[in-house]
Amino acid sequence: MSDIEGRIADTMLAKLRQRDPSLGPDDLTRPIADLDLDSLDLVELHQQLERELQVKGDLRETAGFAFLDDFSTYFVKLASGE
Amino acid sequence: MSAGIVDVATAKPGRTVDNEHFTSIGLTDEWIRRRSGIATRSWLPDETPLAEVAAEACAPIVTRMGTPSSIGALIVVSTSSRQRIPGVAQKVAQLVGLGPSVLTFDMNAACCGFVYGLVTGLSLCDAGGARSVLVCSVEAMSRMVDRTDRQTACIFADGCAAVLLEDRAEFTGFRHVAGCDGSQESLMRETDAGGIHLDGMQVYDRAVRRMAESAQYLFDHGPAPTVLVGHQANGRILEGVRGFTTHLGVPFVNRIEHSGNTSSATIPLAFAGELDAGSLPAEGRLGAVAYGAGEAWGGVAVDYRVPAATAP
Structure with missing residues (x-):
């Protein structure tokens, strides 16, 4: 896992644990629909990842993600300048 | 001399509506609190004129001021007012004893209305157009929302508040x-x-x-x-x-x-x-x-x- 991927995972896990402190890294692969996250949580996660990585994403893209892994892939690309 | 806020008052009539009210549209107290942070809100009776509500907020300010004739302008801000002709501001002025030499008008800039009204009122004061300006926001959003809409019914509410603006030597420019x-x-x-x-x-x-x-x-x-x-x-x-x-x-x-x-x-x-x-x-x-x-x-x-x- 790269440094960027690690920071993204830490940010996502922190978000998950706001809702359920018992969740762990394995839960990052679960579908978003199975997690106790509402649509505003996903906006907050988007903003937190932007701040963590100092990039600007497009909420219209991330709003449709079905898995947290999709956030990771998307923000790794942004942070890498791809 | 610069303009600033020298008084503030509110009117929040109407009934208190708690989150239990929305169980009929499938919303729980827990969900509403988590989603919005809201536990209770006020809804005005449907028949209450907004001018009366606005006057309730403005009246104590005018009373405390003691010289209503020095209020040169009244800006009534509302996005939920259904009244176009005449506007609401003139009735409010009459109800609180302003005028007749008072500039009165309604303003609508949705949720930005108070900030824009405040900027307008402060500018009037600073430009010498009015010694004192009342800015009053009055809203009955409960009349605008679809009360069966799960997304908005529990969010919007009714309320009213007013501020008095004046030029004072101790104020720094806005x-x-x-x-x-x-x-x-x-x-x-x-x-x-x-x-x-x-x-x-x-x-x-x-x-x-x-x-x-x-x-x-x-x-x-x-x-x-x-x-x-x-x-x-x-x-x-x-x-x-x-x-x-x-x-x-x-x-x-x-x-x-x-x-x-x-x-x-x-x-x-x-x-x-x-x-x-x-x-x-x-x-x-x-x-x-x-x-x-x-x-x-x-x-x-x-x-x-x-x-x-x-x-x-």
């Missing part, structure tokens, strides 16, 4: 920032069928950013505010703005729990509520930031000195 983007008109709009459409995720994201940017501008240009009051749109939005403005080091007000979103009235209601609770000193510099339909956004930093005894 600063403001404003902007709009008509290409985003679809984010929040009244629907043909009645009710309000909200693009929740986009509005959340843009409201947080715009209000945080407006706050930052106020701190970067001119004397720093001593308190920040954001449009009380939604508790989650407010906490988002707080997250972006913590570094500014001043209190950030979130009083939405027992008020709901009263559109343009949220800022003066929250400001008055903090004064009333003793959470703010009777003098300082208010930083007010707002975001709303249009889309429109803005902020204003303005000195205030309200006698402690007259805090509502």
Whole structure:
């Protein structure tokens, strides 16, 4: 896992644990629909990842993600300048 | 001499509606609190004229002032008023004993209305167009929403608050920032069928950013505010703005729990509520930031000195 991927995972896990402190890294692969996250949580996660990585994403893209892994892939690309 | 806020008062008539009311449309207290931070809100009776509500907020200010003839302008801000001809402001002026030489008009800038009304009133004072200006936001959003709409019915509410503006030697000049983007008109709009459409995720994201940017501008240009009051749109939005403005080091007000979103009235209601609770000193510099339909956004930093005894 790269440094960027690690920071993204830490940010996502922190978000998950706001809702359920018992969740762990394995839960990052679960579908978003199975997690106790509402649509505003996903906006907050988007903003937190932007701040963590100092990039600007497009909420219209991330709003449709079905898995947290999709956030990771998307923000790794942004942070890498791809 | 610069203009500032010298008095504030509120009117919040109507019945208190708690979250249990919305079980009939499938919403729980837990869900509403988590989603919005709101526990209770007020709804006016459908038949109550907004002019009467506005007069209830303005009257104590006029009484305390003692010389209503020196009030040269009254701006009534409302996005929920259905009354176009005549406007509401003239009736309010009559009800509180202003005039006849008073400039009165209605203003609608959705949830940004109070900030824009405040900027307009302060500009009138500073330009010498009026010695004193009343700015009153009055809203009955409960009449606009579709009360069966799970997204908006529990969010919007009714309320009213007014401020009196005057030029005073001790006040430092106000600063403001404003902007709009008509290409985003679809984010929040009244629907043909009645009710309000909200693009929740986009509005959340843009409201947080715009209000945080407006706050930052106020701190970067001119004397720093001593308190920040954001449009009380939604508790989650407010906490988002707080997250972006913590570094500014001043209190950030979130009083939405027992008020709901009263559109343009949220800022003066929250400001008055903090004064009333003793959470703010009777003098300082208010930083007010707002975001709303249009889309429109803005902020204003303005000195205030309200006698402690007259805090509502």
